Amino acid sequence: EDKVVQSPLSLVVHEGDTVTLNCSYEVTNFRSLLWYKQEKKAPTFLFMLTSSGIEKKSGRLSSILDKKELFSILNITATQTGDSAVYLCAVETGTASKLTFGTGTRLQVTL
Amino acid sequence: GAVVSQHPSWVICKSGTSVKIECRSLDFQATTMFWYRQFPKQSLMLMATSNEGSKATYEQGVEKDKFLINHASLTLSTLTVTSAHPEDSSFYICSARDSGRVEEQYFGPGTRLTVT
Numbered sequence: 385e386d387k388v389v390q391s392p393l394s395l396v397v398h399e400g401d402t403v404t405l406n407c408s409y410e411v412t413n414f415r416s417l418l419w420y421k422q423e424k425k426a427p428t429f430l431f432m433l434t435s436s437g438i439e440k441k442s443g444r445l446s447s448i449l450d451k452k453e454l455f456s457i458l459n460i461t462a463t464q465t466g467d468s469a470v471y472l473c474a475v476e477t478g479t480a481s482k483l484t485f486g487t488g489t490r491l492q493v494t495l
Numbered sequence: 496g497a498v499v500s501q502h503p504s505w506v507i508c509k510s511g512t513s514v515k516i517e518c519r520s521l522d523f524q525a526t527t528m529f530w531y532r533q534f535p536k537q538s539l540m541l542m543a544t545s546n547e548g549s550k551a552t553y554e555q556g557v558e559k560d561k562f563l564i565n566h567a568s569l570t571l572s573t574l575t576v577t578s579a580h581p582e583d584s585s586f587y588i589c590s591a592r593d594s595g596r597v598e599e600q601y602f603g604p605g606t607r608l609t610v611t
Contacts, residue, residue: 418599425605427539427588427602429600429601429602432599480527480552481600482541483529483539483541483590483600484541485538485540485541486538487537487538488538
């Protein structure tokens with residue numbers, strides 16, 4: 385059975401802090417790892433990672449994948465209250481491109 | 496960007512009735528759509544993979560006779576919850592993969608189902 389584990393489960397930080405969210409996985413037929421941000425409704429796409437060691441960056445967010453150690457991290461620098469959300473990690477597997485989601489990390493950024 | 500819509504966004508129904516949820520890709524064609532269920536404070540759980548013109552593939556533990564999926568066109572998939580019970584109350588989210596761009600799945604806004 386495919387597994388995706390995220391840590392921490394929840395996190396409270398002050399505005400301006402830097403946070404690192406973790407995602408580890410055990411799956412068969414790995415294709416890619418994706419990060420999503422979920423506020424009140426459906427997840428919004430952040431990153432898709434397929435190759436080890438290549439950092440993807442979008443503004444204050446960045447992410448990297450280690451396919452040898454089977455994990456990924458999502459970094460958010462200079463956090464803002466608008467970053468408060470649940471961050472979901474998902475691993476895409478197989479020819480049907482099935483996504484297995486982790487439990488998510490609930491991030492709260494306070495003033 | 497690619498847009499996926501769901502209808503209705505919120506539905507309340509009585510126990511024993513059936514509810515149909517629609518998922519549409521508005522500006523792209525999707526040969527594959529996915530249906531997820533999310534309980535409060537939990538992550539998304541894949542229920543089934545819907546393929547245009549063929550039968551859906553259900554995940555282990557998901558009753559195919561209870562959750563009927565129809566993917567009749569390249570832009571529409573429907574999920575029908577038959578004989579709904581209170582334990583079926585959940586947030587149902589669909590996603591669609593652009594047939595021309597396979598990099599990511601686009602999620603719909605979700606449908607909140609409450610069964611009384």
